[in-house]
Amino acid sequence: MAAGRIADAPDPNGVGGGRPGRLASRLSTPIRILLGTGLVAVGVVFLLVSMTVQTIAIVTGIGILLAGVAVLVTAGEGRGPGAGEAPPSRPAAVIVMRVLGVLLALLGAGMALWPAAGAPLLSLLLTIALVAFAMAIGVRALQPGADQRVTGVIAAVATLAVAAITVFWPVLTLVVFRLGVGAWFVFIGLQLIVRALWRHAPGRRGPGRRRGVRWLRTIGASAALVLAVAVAAGSGALLGGTPLPVPDAFYTPPSDVPSQPGTLIRSEPMTVGVPAGAKAWRILYTTTNPDGSPAVSSGTVLAPADPGPDPLPLLTVSHGTVGVVPGCAPSLSGAPFADGAGTAMADMVTKHGWVAVTSDYIGLGTKGPHPYLVGDAEARNVWDASKAVLGFRAVKVSTDTVIWGHSQGGQGALWTAQIAASYAPEFTVKGVAAFAPASDLYALAEAIKSETAGKTVSAYIAATWDKVYPDLEVEKNLTPGSAGPVERIGGLCFNGRDGLAAILRGSQVPNQIFPDALLDGPFGDRLKEQEPTGPFPAPLLVAQGLADPLVKPAIQDAWVRSRCDAGIPVDYRTYPGLGHVELVGPDSPLTPQLEQWTLDRWNGKAPTPDCDHLPAG
Numbered sequence: 001m002a003a004g005r006i007a008d009a010p011d012p013n014g015v016g017g018g019r020p021g022r023l024a025s026r027l028s029t030p031i032r033i034l035l036g037t038g039l040v041a042v043g044v045v046f047l048l049v050s051m052t053v054q055t056i057a058i059v060t061g062i063g064i065l066l067a068g069v070a071v072l073v074t075a076g077e078g079r080g081p082g083a084g085e086a087p088p089s090r091p092a093a094v095i096v097m098r099v100l101g102v103l104l105a106l107l108g109a110g111m112a113l114w115p116a117a118g119a120p121l122l123s124l125l126l127t128i129a130l131v132a133f134a135m136a137i138g139v140r141a142l143q144p145g146a147d148q149r150v151t152g153v154i155a156a157v158a159t160l161a162v163a164a165i166t167v168f169w170p171v172l173t174l175v176v177f178r179l180g181v182g183a184w185f186v187f188i189g190l191q192l193i194v195r196a197l198w199r200h201a202p203g204r205r206g207p208g209r210r211r212g213v214r215w216l217r218t219i220g221a222s223a224a225l226v227l228a229v230a231v232a233a234g235s236g237a238l239l240g241g242t243p244l245p246v247p248d249a250f251y252t253p254p255s256d257v258p259s260q261p262g263t264l265i266r267s268e269p270m271t272v273g274v275p276a277g278a279k280a281w282r283i284l285y286t287t288t289n290p291d292g293s294p295a296v297s298s299g300t301v302l303a304p305a306d307p308g309p310d311p312l313p314l315l316t317v318s319h320g321t322v323g324v325v326p327g328c329a330p331s332l333s334g335a336p337f338a339d340g341a342g343t344a345m346a347d348m349v350t351k352h353g354w355v356a357v358t359s360d361y362i363g364l365g366t367k368g369p370h371p372y373l374v375g376d377a378e379a380r381n382v383w384d385a386s387k388a389v390l391g392f393r394a395v396k397v398s399t400d401t402v403i404w405g406h407s408q409g410g411q412g413a414l415w416t417a418q419i420a421a422s423y424a425p426e427f428t429v430k431g432v433a434a435f436a437p438a439s440d441l442y443a444l445a446e447a448i449k450s451e452t453a454g455k456t457v458s459a460y461i462a463a464t465w466d467k468v469y470p471d472l473e474v475e476k477n478l479t480p481g482s483a484g485p486v487e488r489i490g491g492l493c494f495n496g497r498d499g500l501a502a503i504l505r506g507s508q509v510p511n512q513i514f515p516d517a518l519l520d521g522p523f524g525d526r527l528k529e530q531e532p533t534g535p536f537p538a539p540l541l542v543a544q545g546l547a548d549p550l551v552k553p554a555i556q557d558a559w560v561r562s563r564c565d566a567g568i569p570v571d572y573r574t575y576p577g578l579g580h581v582e583l584v585g586p587d588s589p590l591t592p593q594l595e596q597w598t599l600d601r602w603n604g605k606a607p608t609p610d611c612d613h614l615p616a617g
Helices: 019-050 053-073 091-113 117-143 149-168 175-198 207-239 340-350 375-390 408-418 441-447 452-468 485-491 496-507 522-529 553-565 590-602
Strands: 264-270 278-288 294-304 310-320 356-359 398-404 427-434 539-547 570-573
Touching: 019 117, 019 175, 053 091, 053 117, 053 175, 091 310, 264 294, 278 340, 278 375, 294 340, 294 375, 310 340, 310 375, 310 408, 310 427, 340 590, 356 375, 356 522, 375 398, 375 408, 375 539, 398 408, 398 590, 408 427, 427 441, 427 553, 427 590, 441 452, 539 553, 539 590, 570 590
Parallel strands: 310 356, 310 398, 398 427, 427 539, 539 570
Antiparallel strands: 264 278, 278 294, 294 356
C-alpha cells in the first residue's frame, strides 16, 4: 500500500493447503491486480483530468473504497522468518485490520455517494480514511517477523503526511491536493500490482532478488514520505498567508475628533513604495459609517516631489479589493500605490504634475466595519479624503477633479460621481473612469457564485455585510459548511501571498456561499441597491477586459447598454485577451489611453461616447 507491504502469502486468511485454500490463493492474485489497477486509474484521473468539486469527491471516494477492500484482502498476511514462509498474522491484528478495512470502505462509499456534503465533512471523512489506512499499514509492519518493517513504518508516516495535506487543502479542488493524493493512489496501486505479480514470479525467493526489491520499496517509501511532508508543510505555510501589519498609533483617533466629515486630523510622510519623482503622506480624517454616524478613515496623498505653491489638478481614486480587516489598508502596504491603475497614477503625478488622493475606507487601517461594495458608504469615504486634502498645508489642490477606480474601486468611483452634487458640491467633476467596475453587484453575485474568485468575493461580502446590515443576518443564512471558510478568508488580505491564500481558501468551498434563497430575498434586494445608475456629472469612461474571469464582460455590456438606453453617454472600451488585473497593468493598452483621456477631460476636450457602437445584446 502507500509504500506499505502487501505480503505475498499464498493463504491470506490462514486457510490450510486444501482445495479451498488453493482456490483462495489463486483468486487473491487477480483480485490484487484488479484493485491495484483501479487505484492507479483513480490516481491518473486525479493527476490528468479536470473535474468539478463533486466529481473529485466521487473519484476520491472510489479510491478510498478500493483501498479499504485491499486492506481486507491482505488482512491475514504476515511474513515468517523462514525462507518463503508466510504464516498468518496474529488474530487480534487480523481483527484490527479488518475493522480498519471496513471503515475505509464505508468512508469511501460515503464520499462517493454523498459528494455534495459540506467542506468540513468531506475533509473529515478523507482525513479519517487516510489515518485508518496508515494504522492498517502500521499494524502489518509491526507484526512479529513481518517483512520490511522499516518500509511499512515509513509508508504509514507518509500516509499521515498526506492526511495533513487534506487538512490544509480540505475540499479536493487544488493542484497540490490533486498531485499529493493522486500520486498516493498511483503508488499504492502499483504496490498491489507488483506484489501480486511478485508472488508467482520465477526465482522470486532468491535472496539477492528479494534484497533488491526490498531496497527499492524502502527507497520508494522514503521518497513518498519526503514529498508528502514537504507538500504538507508548504501547504500550511502558503494557506496561512503572511502576518498582517498592525495599525500603529497613527491610525488611532484622538479623543477630540472633529464632528465635520472631511476634516484632516493628522498626516505623516511615507517613504516605502513611493514612486521616483514623487512624495507621499498618510492622512487620517473624519468621515461617516454606512449608517451615517461619525467615523474616522485613513488614506494616502501622492504628489510631485516639488509640488510648488499653486493648486495642482486633483485625481480622486477609489481603490479596489484589498481585504476587509484593518491590516489590509493600502497605506499599510509595502506597495501602497500599486493597486489598480498604479502605473498610470504614478505617471499622472510624476509626469503631469497631478496630486492623487486615495481613501483606505473605514475598517482598513481604522476601526470598521469596512463597507465592502456598499457604494454610497465607499463614496462618502472617498469624497471626505479629497475634502481633507483641501486643508492639507503640504500641497495645494484644485477643487476640479477626475475620479478613477478599479474593480471594487470602479463601483466606488461610479458612486463617488453619482453623489457628487449632493455630498461634495464644492468639487467640480471633470471626468469619471471605471475599470472593470462591479457595476451590477447582483448579476455579478449570480454569475460567479460557484467560481473560485466569486467565492472569495462572496466571503468578503458575508464577513462585512453581517456587521453593516445586521438585519439581514447574512452569516446565519450561508450555505452549510461556508461559515468556517468565510471566517478564514475574511482575515486574509487580497494582495501578494495573502491574496493567493484567499483565492485558494475560496477554491476549497465546495458549494456557493450564498444559497439561492438568500439571493432571492432581502439580501439580494440590498445587492441590487448597490448598482450605480447615474446620472453622472461628467464624461464617463468604462474599460473592460474581455478575458476577465471575475467581472464578466457580458454583465458589463448589459450595464453599459442600460446606461446608454437611459440617455447617459458612455465611452466604453474593451480589451481582448486581458483579464481582471491585466487590464490595469503597466503594459496594458489602457494605461496610456487612460492618461490621455484624463488630460483631455482636464483640458475640456469633447468626450467620445460610443453608445451607437455597443456590442449587440
